[in-house]
Amino acid sequence: MDIEKHNCISHLEAATNYTIFHYSDGHREIRAYTLKKYENELSGFNSFSRIHRSFLVNRAFIKTHNESEVILNCGKRLPLARRRRI
Numbered sequence: 001m002d003i004e005k006h007n008c009i010s011h012l013e014a015a016t017n018y019t020i021f022h023y024s025d026g027h028r029e030i031r032a033y034t035l036k037k038y039e040n041e042l043s044g045f046n047s048f049s050r051i052h053r054s055f056l057v058n059r060a061f062i063k064t065h066n067e068s069e070v071i072l073n074c075g076k077r078l079p080l081a082r083r084r085r086i
Helices: 003-008 035-042
Strands: 009-015 018-023 028-031 048-052 055-058 062-065 069-072 077-079
Touching: 003 009, 009 035, 018 035, 035 048, 035 055, 048 077, 055 077
Parallel strands: none
Antiparallel strands: 009 018, 009 055, 018 028, 048 055, 062 069, 069 077
8 A cells, every 4th residue: 555645545435345445636446455454554544443344534534423424524424333433
């Protein structure tokens, strides 16, 4: 993983055995590894949190959240698991 680009990642989304990287400029990139692999790689950066079994989010891009969802700066709404409170 390109460590220099981690600040540009708004969130990662699980897609079976693939992971979709969502960047702050709006483009997406699909990689052929599971979300768990990237969660382990990004664990050194305290800015990433697993909010749901399907989402890993960069906290710098969170606008607000409530008990059931996270709203990103871009307006996208992501589900927030009950046991994964921020």
